[in-house]
Amino acid sequence: MNRIETNNALGAPAVALTLFALAGLLAWHQLAPDFSRLFQQEAGYDPQRLLLLYSTLPRIATALLAGAALSLSGSLLQQVLRNPLASPSTLGISAGANLALVAVMLAFPALQGLSRDAVALFGSAAAAAVVFLIGARRGFSPLALVLAGLIVGVWSGALAAILVLMNDRYLSGLFIWGAGSLAQQSWTIPLSLLPKIAMLSVAALLMARPLSLMELGDSGASGLGLSVRRTRIAAVCVAIALAAIVTSAVGVIGFIGLIAPRVAQLAGARHMKSQLVWSPLIGAGLLLLTDEALVLLSGASSTFLPTGAITALLGAPLLLLMLPRLKAVQRSAPAPSPNAIRAPRSTRSLLFASIPMLVLLLAAASFFGRAPDGTWSLLAYLQWSDVLPYRLPRIAGAFTAGAMLGVVGAILQRLSGNEMASPEVLGISAGATLGVTAALFLLPAPGMAAQLGFGGLGAFAVLIAIFLFGIRSGFAPERVLLTGIALGAMLDAFISVLAASGDPRAMIVMQWMSGSTYLVDTSKAVSSTVAAAIGLALAFLAYRWLDLLPLGPQAAQAIGIRVNYARGCLFALAAAMTTAATLVVGPLSFIGLMGPHLARELGLRRAAPQLAGAALAGGSLMVLADWFGRMIAFPYQMPAGLVSALVGAPLLLVLLMKRRRTA
Amino acid sequence: MSSERGLENLTLSRRTLLAAAALLAVPRVGMAAETISGPIVSLDYGLASTLLALGVTPAAIASLADWNTWVVEPKMPAGVIDLGTTSEINLEVLASVKPALILTTPYLAPLKPQLEAISPVMELTIYAEGGEALQRSIAATRLLADAIGRRPQAEDFLARSERFFDDCASRIKKLDPPPLALINFVDTRHARIYCGAGLYQNVMTRIGLKNAWTGTGDYWGFETIGLEQLATLDQNLRLIAFEPLLPPNVLDTLQDSPLWTSLPFVRAGRVSVLPGTLMFGMVQEAERFARTLLDHLEKFA
Numbered sequence: 001m002n003r004i005e006t007n008n009a010l011g012a013p014a015v016a017l018t019l020f021a022l023a024g025l026l027a028w029h030q031l032a033p034d035f036s037r038l039f040q041q042e043a044g045y046d047p048q049r050l051l052l053l054y055s056t057l058p059r060i061a062t063a064l065l066a067g068a069a070l071s072l073s074g075s076l077l078q079q080v081l082r083n084p085l086a087s088p089s090t091l092g093i094s095a096g097a098n099l100a101l102v103a104v105m106l107a108f109p110a111l112q113g114l115s116r117d118a119v120a121l122f123g124s125a126a127a128a129a130v131v132f133l134i135g136a137r138r139g140f141s142p143l144a145l146v147l148a149g150l151i152v153g154v155w156s157g158a159l160a161a162i163l164v165l166m167n168d169r170y171l172s173g174l175f176i177w178g179a180g181s182l183a184q185q186s187w188t189i190p191l192s193l194l195p196k197i198a199m200l201s202v203a204a205l206l207m208a209r210p211l212s213l214m215e216l217g218d219s220g221a222s223g224l225g226l227s228v229r230r231t232r233i234a235a236v237c238v239a240i241a242l243a244a245i246v247t248s249a250v251g252v253i254g255f256i257g258l259i260a261p262r263v264a265q266l267a268g269a270r271h272m273k274s275q276l277v278w279s280p281l282i283g284a285g286l287l288l289l290t291d292e293a294l295v296l297l298s299g300a301s302s303t304f305l306p307t308g309a310i311t312a313l314l315g316a317p318l319l320l321l322m323l324p325r326l327k328a329v330q331r332s333a334p335a336p337s338p339n340a341i342r343a344p345r346s347t348r349s350l351l352f353a354s355i356p357m358l359v360l361l362l363a364a365a366s367f368f369g370r371a372p373d374g375t376w377s378l379l380a381y382l383q384w385s386d387v388l389p390y391r392l393p394r395i396a397g398a399f400t401a402g403a404m405l406g407v408v409g410a411i412l413q414r415l416s417g418n419e420m421a422s423p424e425v426l427g428i429s430a431g432a433t434l435g436v437t438a439a440l441f442l443l444p445a446p447g448m449a450a451q452l453g454f455g456g457l458g459a460f461a462v463l464i465a466i467f468l469f470g471i472r473s474g475f476a477p478e479r480v481l482l483t484g485i486a487l488g489a490m491l492d493a494f495i496s497v498l499a500a501s502g503d504p505r506a507m508i509v510m511q512w513m514s515g516s517t518y519l520v521d522t523s524k525a526v527s528s529t530v531a532a533a534i535g536l537a538l539a540f541l542a543y544r545w546l547d548l549l550p551l552g553p554q555a556a557q558a559i560g561i562r563v564n565y566a567r568g569c570l571f572a573l574a575a576a577m578t579t580a581a582t583l584v585v586g587p588l589s590f591i592g593l594m595g596p597h598l599a600r601e602l603g604l605r606r607a608a609p610q611l612a613g614a615a616l617a618g619g620s621l622m623v624l625a626d627w628f629g630r631m632i633a634f635p636y637q638m639p640a641g642l643v644s645a646l647v648g649a650p651l652l653l654v655l656l657m658k659r660r661r662t663a
Numbered sequence: 664m665s666s667e668r669g670l671e672n673l674t675l676s677r678r679t680l681l682a683a684a685a686l687l688a689v690p691r692v693g694m695a696a697e698t699i700s701g702p703i704v705s706l707d708y709g710l711a712s713t714l715l716a717l718g719v720t721p722a723a724i725a726s727l728a729d730w731n732t733w734v735v736e737p738k739m740p741a742g743v744i745d746l747g748t749t750s751e752i753n754l755e756v757l758a759s760v761k762p763a764l765i766l767t768t769p770y771l772a773p774l775k776p777q778l779e780a781i782s783p784v785m786e787l788t789i790y791a792e793g794g795e796a797l798q799r800s801i802a803a804t805r806l807l808a809d810a811i812g813r814r815p816q817a818e819d820f821l822a823r824s825e826r827f828f829d830d831c832a833s834r835i836k837k838l839d840p841p842p843l844a845l846i847n848f849v850d851t852r853h854a855r856i857y858c859g860a861g862l863y864q865n866v867m868t869r870i871g872l873k874n875a876w877t878g879t880g881d882y883w884g885f886e887t888i889g890l891e892q893l894a895t896l897d898q899n900l901r902l903i904a905f906e907p908l909l910p911p912n913v914l915d916t917l918q919d920s921p922l923w924t925s926l927p928f929v930r931a932g933r934v935s936v937l938p939g940t941l942m943f944g945m946v947q948e949a950e951r952f953a954r955t956l957l958d959h960l961e962k963f964a
Binding site for chain 1: 748754755759769773774791792852887888889890898921922923925926
């Protein structure tokens with residue numbers, strides 16, 4: 001924001017008025033024919049009046065309230081974090097609330113009222129805590145924070161969807177709610193939202209003065225006797241509460257909280273006070289306009305379109321457009337903590353020691369398990385030919401895909417210096433998933449080959465997109481990752497729309513997304529092994545780049561590395577390996593995130609040993625997850641991706657917290 | 664008398680069968696009908712219940728654990744092996760059953776190569792673009808019967824079901840019931856409403872019931888709606904909500920909704936809850952649907 005800060009007094013009101021006028025026009029189109037009936041109660045049944053009074057009007061009120069609350073939340077977050085991309089959607093706050101609600105509602109479907117709000121609050125606070133925890137370690141750099149937030153958001157969304165999938169065979173109420181439908185049949189929701197949002201808005205307005213003082217910068221504000229820290233925490237709490245309450249009432253409404261504050265700012269509302277007034281008004285108008293347009297559209301096509309998922313579909317590309325506005329902050333790797341410098345325990349012997357362990361693990365996974373009648377047993381020699389043809393490809397596929405994901409994670413984390421970077425956030429998996437979805441809906445009965453072909457095409461398309469965006473930014477790593485994750489968020493929204501429609505084919509997409517080794521047969525296992533061998537070899541050849549690039553572009557250039565070329569090559573390698581792994585085990589697992597961290601925990605810090613360690617850890621974790629998935633609920637199988645995500649997420653948090661204390 | 668009428672219907676439906684069979688991708692069953700002897704496995708609920716109707720107990724089925732929630736009737740005999748979820752059939756268990764024939768649907772198309780490595784596979788198409796579920800179920804029943812050498816049993820079963828539907832039709836003529844709206848609640852604000860080419864609508868057409876919802880739906884035979892959309896329907900309707908109710912207290916919650924409580928059919932108490940019937944089933948499920956529905960409607964006669 002190096003432009004002169006002019007507070008155009010008329011711009012924001014004009015935008016808000018225009019939005020309201022447009023939305024009002026659409027709403028009037030819907031209301032007008034029956035509006036007169038509102039005031040004259042007829043004797044008989046008057047469905048139009050009924051709909052107007054208890055469906056249309058409350059829906060309008062809900063859209064206004066939800067839009068205002070989310071935008072206010074976004075404004076607060078953007079102001080406090082000095083981050084133009086902060087919002088309940090981009091920081092994972094709404095998705096966190098959603099995940100918590102889904103998890104609890106699967107056990108208690110009738111959850112209502114305050115307890116429901118409490119669960120949502122817990123979820124969004126937890127998600128925000130994770131994001132801030134990671135962000136704090138990167139000095140709240142805007143890109144790093146949004147990257148962490150989007151990752152948490154996409155993970156929460158996917159996990160919530162899979163949890164529902166595992167529990168609900170034919171019914172999808174939680175999907176609809178999770179996708180943010182604004183349909184109403186009474187005033188209950190808007191009336192319960194109103195006092196909560198009003199209270200929080202008053203709190204926000206009371207903070208307007210201290211917050212605008214903070215525009216002077218932290219030192220300036222402290223000089224004026226302001227507890228910067230306390231003000232920040234209070235403002236963030238209000239923002240989280242606003243998002244949680246809206247999510248609890250109507251589900252996830254994507255990206256309104258990102259767009260409205262931005263629009264307000266572009267229209268001239270730059271100072272805190274005018275932001276806090278105009279951003280909610282613009283958000284209210286924007287959501288109402290979207291919703292009214294959807295009502296018109298879905299009335300015409302008779303398909304069910306949940307508003308929240310649609311705003312996310314529209315909002316994610318806007319995020320892509322806004323990316324270049326962010327100041328590029330090239331960061332070098334954080335200063336190594338004391339125990340990093342500590343003489344590396346002979347990493348070589350560590351890696352060698354792990355080989356017998358690995359053999360043991362693979363053998364156990366192959367031969368120990370549950371017999372068809374459910375009893376635990378070692379596989380007798382006579383049964384080898386019956387059982388191993390099913391088990392071995394899965395184990396091989398799991399191991400090689402896991403190894404590839406681990407290596408890709410290590411490459412991306414070293415490239416970006418961001419410890420939340422993982423293959424999923426490249427957007428490649430999202431592209432592959434979209435491809436598979438297209439196959440399911442375009443072909444009458446797509447076999448495996450067709451699905452793989454379409455998946456490969458989707459991944460390739462995203463790869464091209466990454467390169468087109470990447471060339472412009474010189475492959476600035478965090479930018480590439482943000483592009484990918486924005487694509488991922490769009491996919492998430494698309495899947496939400498699909499799942500809410502209840503079409504059983506959505507279940508196949510979800511199954512694919514849940515990261516299963518289930519469809520790995522011998523030929524897939526062999527190709528995965530070959531891909532892993534080639535990919536790993538290339539990654540090891542590039543170890544010098546990976547050692548030097550984290551020192552920062554200037555330093556690397558000084559040593560004689562063509563930074564953009566090296567980055568381009570590494571991204572290409574990462575993308576190719578991600579495509580291969582995704583086609584084998586699907587897009588979702590925590591492996592690419594966890595593998596490199598585990599390797600580093602074991603003291604493997606230089607590129608080559610970390611790559612080896614990440615490959616071993618990733619492969620082993622995937623084999624373990626696959627084994628648990630097959631055994632826990634035998635004969636029912638849980639997808640390995642889900643198991644590893646459920647186990648891996650907490651593990652990863654523990655690792656991050658631990659390192660924070662030592663750092 | 665009734666047998667004559669049944670025969671008439673039989674010839675008629677044979678003709679429809681021929682048409683349907685021409686449309687269906689006729690499955691390749693790599694053996695003569697009589698040679699199938701040994702365990703038969705079904706990966707689809709509808710095909711499993713059709714097997715039971717033909718007097719064959721499947722050796723194993725997918726998602727046995729949920730049978731009593733979604734299919735309920737006929738009861739699955741004890742001793743049937745559970746193959747795990749439809750989305751991830753446990754292949755190790757499946758192979759250990761050493762099936763002589765695996766029955767599946769296009770829904771599981773990606774799995775076909777793996778299944779074919781285990782035993783012959785018969786893929787029967789019920790729910791797909793451009794078909795009516797009930798007619799396709801009848802055709803598929805005959806194809807299945809041919810494959811396992813039980814054609815006479817199939818003709819018996821189908822003739823009985825035609826007679827049953829005829830009987831239902833005449834019962835309905837006497838009842839003159841209101842139009843029906845058939846839904847599953849998905850939450851307190853939304854429902855699935857059944858229509859179009861699905862099994863429920865096909866049965867209603869067959870036995871002469873009027874659907875209050877005239878939307879076309881997809882080939883699974885339903886649409887997702889906001890409950891407020893019920894307000895514009897012909898309010899003489901009776902609303903039939905099928906179990907499971909989600910959330911379980913949805914009807915209590917709706918008592919607080921002014922829109923819901925002012926709907927004339929709600930005021931008049933024309934809201935019924937019926938036990939679940941598999942909406943994506945075949946002829947057995949069609950019969951169960953018609954039976955529970957009619958037994959219920961006759962209570963108000």
